[in-house]
Each structure stands twice: as structure tokens, then as C-alpha cells.
Amino acid sequence: MRRTGTRVMDILRLGAERAGVEATVVGDPVLFDIVFKPAPVINYRDTLKADATHQNVFNRVLREEGNLKAPMKFYASLGYTNADLDMTEHAISKAFAGL
Secondary structure, eight states, X not given: OHXXXXXXXXXXXXXXXXXXXXXXXXXXXXXXXXXXXXXXXXXXXXXXXXXXXXXXXXXHHHHHTXXXXXSSOEEOOTXXXXXXXXXXXXXHHHHHHTO
């Protein structure tokens, strides 16, 4: 599960970098999120300073692409297959393109 989460976290970091979007991936590989704010994100109050519009668009596109994501947090799963991770990577790329 940690390997799956780490892969998605890496996809998020790379996606933000490629899109030129200021964002920070926070959390542990089993429970994490992307915060549309430059580092550092140290506590919950820091997340409140993030770009809520970016967050909402990003989450909406992920859901439209078939990824169930809560408003805040990604949850890694032992059930993810390589095909699921490929679909997630595609959805993340599309979400960044929509920002």
C-alpha cells in the first residue's frame, strides 16, 4: 500500500512541476493530499491558505475521470492494479491541464 501511495505522490509532484503549478504534496503514502500552495505546509492552518479554486477544479476533473477522491486527501489501497494507477496518472495529468 505504501508503494502505491508513494507512486501517486510522485505523480502529483511531477504533474505540478510539469504544469508549472505551485503545489505541495503532504502526508504519508497511505493518506496524503496535494495542497495548491507553495511549501511549507506544516499544519492545517497552512492548508486554509491554499488556492481553493484549483483544489475544486482538480478534484472535479479527477472524479470525472473515474477517480473517487474526497475533497481533502487521497487514500491508498491494496486493491489498486497497474491499470488503476495508469488511469490515475492520466486523470492527474488531465486535472493539471484544467487548471
